[in-house]
Amino acid sequence: YSHIIRQMIELARKRGIKLMLVTPTINSFFLPDGVRWVEGVRQVAREARVPCLDTAALFGQVERKEGLEFVVEGQKHKLVTNQGGQRKVLLEVLFNDNSNTRFIAPQIYRFLDENDDVGPALSIDENHPNPRGHRLIAQHALKLMEQHRMLAQ
Secondary structure, three states, X not given: OXXXXXXXXXXXXXOOOOOOEEOOXXXXXXXXXXXXXXXXXXXXXXXXXXXXXXXXXHHHXXXXXXXXXXXXXXXXXXXXXXXXXXXXXXXXXXXXXXXOOXXXXXXXXXXXXXOOOOOOOOEOOOXXXXXXXXXHHHHHHHHHHHHOOOOOO
16 A cells, blocks of 8 residues: 555656645544554655645544544543543443454444444544535645645646
């Protein structure tokens, strides 16, 4: 994946095309390798000196501020909500996972399935952006393009 992105950057540069990389919005909820995937895009952007719209970090910041967060503390998996500045643990599960990031406790999935009113403010499924999430991405993409003079004059 990283090799393909590097090739894309090189081809674009040869043609005078300015690129911006965008991380996936994925988080550790539903894609175990998501953290590595996001970090791979970040690393390629740094190495290639290409602007990067880090939607994973952006969504994480907003969701921690306004919505739902998945937290691993030792062997505890927690769903935490933050509404109006008040953090509340919705569910806490003792889960023996040595990596603490590879697998999410099954009880977390069950809780989310049974409580469809619980979810991050920016996605339809803790992964894919909803209209509010798309708007946030567009706003930050525009700022990044302006900052790096990527817009046509």
